Amino acid sequence: MKNIKLTIQYDGTNYSGWQRQKNAVTVQEKLENAIRETTGSFSATIGSSRTDAGVHAKEFVCNFFTDSKIPAPNFKMVLNGVLPEDIVVLKSERVDDSFHARFQSIGKKYIYTIITGNNRPVIGRQYVYYFRRKLDVEKIKMACKYFLGIHDFSAFKKKGGSVRSSVRTISEMEVTVEGKLIKFSVIGDGFLYNMVRIMVGTLLEVGVGRFQPEDIKYILESKDRTKAGKPVPALGLCLEKVFY
Amino acid sequence: MKNIKLTIQYDGTNYSGWQRQKNAVTVQEKLENAIRETTGSFSATIGSSRTDAGVHAKEFVCNFFTDSKIPAPNFKMVLNGVLPEDIVVLKSERVDDSFHARFQSIGKKYIYTIITGNNRPVIGRQYVYYFRRKLDVEKIKMACKYFLGIHDFSAFKKKGGSVRSSVRTISEMEVTVEGKLIKFSVIGDGFLYNMVRIMVGTLLEVGVGRFQPEDIKYILESKDRTKAGKPVPALGLCLEKVFY
Numbered sequence: 267m268k269n270i271k272l273t274i275q276y277d278g279t280n281y282s283g284w285q286r287q288k289n290a291v292t293v294q295e296k297l298e299n300a301i302r303e304t305t306g307s308f309s310a311t312i313g314s315s316r317t318d319a320g321v322h323a324k325e326f327v328c329n330f331f332t333d334s335k336i337p338a339p340n341f342k343m344v345l346n347g348v349l350p351e352d353i354v355v356l357k358s359e360r361v362d363d364s365f366h367a368r369f370q371s372i373g374k375k376y377i378y379t380i381i382t383g384n385n386r387p388v389i390g391r392q393y394v395y396y397f398r399r400k401l402d403v404e405k406i407k408m409a410c411k412y413f414l415g416i417h418d419f420s421a422f423k424k425k426g427g428s429v430r431s432s433v434r435t436i437s438e439m440e441v442t443v444e445g446k447l448i449k450f451s452v453i454g455d456g457f458l459y460n461m462v463r464i465m466v467g468t469l470l471e472v473g474v475g476r477f478q479p480e481d482i483k484y485i486l487e488s489k490d491r492t493k494a495g496k497p498v499p500a501l502g503l504c505l506e507k508v509f510y
Numbered sequence: 511m512k513n514i515k516l517t518i519q520y521d522g523t524n525y526s527g528w529q530r531q532k533n534a535v536t537v538q539e540k541l542e543n544a545i546r547e548t549t550g551s552f553s554a555t556i557g558s559s560r561t562d563a564g565v566h567a568k569e570f571v572c573n574f575f576t577d578s579k580i581p582a583p584n585f586k587m588v589l590n591g592v593l594p595e596d597i598v599v600l601k602s603e604r605v606d607d608s609f610h611a612r613f614q615s616i617g618k619k620y621i622y623t624i625i626t627g628n629n630r631p632v633i634g635r636q637y638v639y640y641f642r643r644k645l646d647v648e649k650i651k652m653a654c655k656y657f658l659g660i661h662d663f664s665a666f667k668k669k670g671g672s673v674r675s676s677v678r679t680i681s682e683m684e685v686t687v688e689g690k691l692i693k694f695s696v697i698g699d700g701f702l703y704n705m706v707r708i709m710v711g712t713l714l715e716v717g718v719g720r721f722q723p724e725d726i727k728y729i730l731e732s733k734d735r736t737k738a739g740k741p742v743p744a745l746g747l748c749l750e751k752v753f754y
Binding site: 275276277322324346351352353354356385386387388389390391392393504 | 519520521566568590595596597598600629630631632633634635636637748
């Protein structure tokens with residue numbers, strides 16, 4: 267058995283996230299179907315993370331074990347031949363049997379993109395969240411700093427999921443403005459259910475003046491989900507990179 | 511009767527172009543439906559151009575006459591309330607009765623976008639044409655110059671359409687590289703059926719070495735459609751602006 271690591275990109279618009287589900291189309295299902303079609307037998311894939319329905323990924327990582335004689339680097343071409351147009355394998359490589367895409371991930375980078383202005387987006391609307399109200403970006407930048415470091419993110423976690431601890435370390439939380447786009451870039455050692463989307467939603471509350479930057483500190487300390495903002499929609503979120 | 515000018519943006523992915531057709535969904539149909547829904551009566555719209563199936567538009571212009579009491583600037587909001595998510599009105603304004611979106615247009619700007627590299631695009635694939643072969647961009651730039659000025663573009667016109675003359679003036683034809691993207695920007699006083707797509711397709715033949723830059727000159731002079739390259743796919747083309 268060979269352990270194959272895949273780096274894939276997908277447009278999450280038409281998927282109920284990564285993880286295989288009954289009665290919903292997921293990226294994992296499409297990928298596992300492609301593996302079965304090309305190798306002739308089923309291999310379960312291990313994903314670096316679940317992603318929510320509608321979330322995109324530029325470089326998602328997963329691995330699977332196979333007896334197939336297809337050389338590891340060729341899986342890229344072979345799988346791309348049968349995958350749908352919204353999923354692509356960027357790289358396929360053989361890795362040590364001990365490699366596990368989820369357990370060995372040491373961090374992830376996400377970018378959340380907002381578009382501002384007087385017009386709802388049309389071209390590229392699948393990848394941005396339209397936010398019409400004026401935002402005080404300087405205040406948002408001040409607020410971002412409170413997320414840095416080690417915190418209990420219970421206030422920024424949707425109920426559900428089965429993680430033991432809500433403590434996570436955020437090493438980067440930056441906001442950049444590119445024309446009408448505002449990008450929130452966050453790197454952490456791991457993220458709870460809906461965590462990035464609730465973080466951004468809370469930062470938007472700072473941006474519109476409902477919260478002050480330092481409120482982030484108190485919301486974190488409260489560990490109370492009701493204190494933070496609403497999650498922003500999935501479509502603006504993209505998993506940029508998984509670190510090992 | 512008031513003459514209303516609309517500037518609209520649309521994602522052409524799901525449309526058979528601008529112009530109303532039997533048995534095909536078009537942007538014009540969707541817009542005219544929205545106008546009827548909001549004013550209570552049908553108004554024929556006059557578009558600045560037909561666009562091919564699958565072509566996008568950042569700023570398409572059209573006009574229509576109406577007896578509606580809706581103030582001209584409010585049509586933007588009113589129509590956006592009923593238009594599908596892939597069409598948006600950017601601006602609505604009252605214009606002189608003599609304004610005609612097609613006849614009075616003095617020029618148009620199109621951008622055609624190619625993506626290169628080893629991987630077919632996934633995120634944003636709806637807006638770019640994936641071209642895998644290596645391109646000599648310097649040669650393409652040299653070739654572009656031959657399009658500038660007044661020429662008979664018969665060699666760059668798909669059969670069909672009913673225009674009297676194939677003479678057009680190109681005032682800009684530029685190529686820029688932005689990472690993996692190569693953008694072809696062209697401004698002309700008007701364009702024939704498939705003209706931009708055949709121009710870009712022919713420039714790609716220069717880029718891969720099948721044609722030399724100066725061949726553009728001879729192909730133009732030949733007025734022979736069979737001498738030029740194939741049209742590139744519609745999805746990479748976007749009408750950027752209409753000039754009046």
